[in-house]
Amino acid sequence: MAGEDWAVRAPQTRLERMEAYFSGFGFEPHRHDTYAVGRTLAGVHSFRYRDGMKHSLPGGTIVIHPDELHDGEAGGIDGFHYRILYIEPALLQKALGGTTLPFVPDGISRDPRLYAATQTLMQEMDCVIEPLEEEDAIYDLAQALAAVSGIRKRRRTLNYTAAERAREFIHSALDSVISLDQLEAASGRDRWSLSRDFRALYGTSPYRYLTMRRLDQVRRQLLAGQPLIDAALSLGFADQSHMTRHFKKAYGISPARWLEMLRRC
Template identity: 55%
Template sequence: MCDPFSNEPYPSARPLNERGDWVLRAPGELERLEAYFAGVAYAPHSHDTYALAWTLGGVQSFTYRGAARHSLAGRTLVLHPDEKHDGRAGTEIGFHYRVVYVAPEQIQLALGGKPLPFIEGGISEDPRLDRAVAALLREFDQPLEPLQGQDALFDLAVALDGASTTPSGQRKSFDYRAADLARQYLCDCLDQPIQLDDLEDVSGRNRWQLSRDFRLLFGTSPYRYLIMRRLDRAKGLMIRGESLAGIAIDCGFSDQSHMTRQFRKAYGMTPKQWLKTLGIALQK
């Protein structure tokens, strides 16, 4: 299996069908995964980040914005935040890929507060995006150095913006500072009940204007953003081996069932299935 941009072998790539479905996590703070799935990978779901992937082998098939898509080896996928999609093998040999998840706020740091870029169809035809995603996924076995990661994310934001097919008539009147204040407040209060009144107070913005701005700038609603940050925290605790029931309460969910429903909606699999792909034993 070779890197489609350099024709060099991937240092950690594994043969298709080596040992069934598997997922590897790259070291470092940025969430980067390499995975192989033989059949259905995950049910329809959506997350509040960009998902940027390379198909390394097989046919990576998925349904996106109401249409079936098929990515071959060497192609780059760009899935927009909060767009529902699934994942499955397009042929009997399964599919192998790498993916990086990039939060909209990381893109906004480079763009300075603009409507999020959108790539039509979910599969990139733009060489600028191919190069930008390659910079984040090629060196998979080592964490990205801080400056290296920051440079790569800046280049990605610029490439996304340049390749964006966002309609030119999209609303341009918004308050980035107010939306970001609300976002930071949500991150600081994960285990607390939050109402739109609270976000109005902290941002100084009318609740309905704020909700519209938040979706435009961060790709999802304030409530959905809060749920996803709770799930991020929950995943970290699961990897540490803590019990699901305790994690649910610690992360602001009403109970374990509530957390499991939200987890499946976000990732297309249950916590038990997710931990199994990582080779981690489930804690009751």
């Protein structure tokens, strides 16, 4: 299976789903504040993650935890073909009710519960997933991740309500400079407790969360034909290069290459 690299995105819902093929090098080391849950369809998807090199083959499930550094490349001469979804920890928390995020340390699981729970979300990119169907799939995925990672229900010590208030405030001010003072006022929680709880509940810091939500909006604007500089400035980045640096750190490729790959399909 050789040829040019390509990528296809499913219509945007609350989840981002993508299918792609890479003939060799895929992504530079990067990290994002969402879970990346994927499935290799053909070939070998190799990536560096935590304690070493991982090799995903058809039949398993990739689970990259939020804010964990990783890259991606073909593990053989035929390249690799895969599907992946990016899901915000906040969506999983709505199903889990507020707890420490599930963690799959190896980055790959062959647990059949997790494979079954991702079936709906791993459909072809042109398959329409209805809103209620998506709700069910998110719930199933959250429960499977919790089961596979060994999370047990226990007394909660995290202030989920305060962290959720802070998260909602961030969404209301994406084009602004946000301070911890503002998050403290919005959440009713002291800044250090809030920062600790936010990381535990959503997998990343409040600032990284803000940056990633800005990049979500940048990508939507770029797909709508907005120039790079205009998209960057409208979302609070200092300039185009500032946005590009964050884009590459988050996704492992530049905005220009990302657009070019999508336009090939």
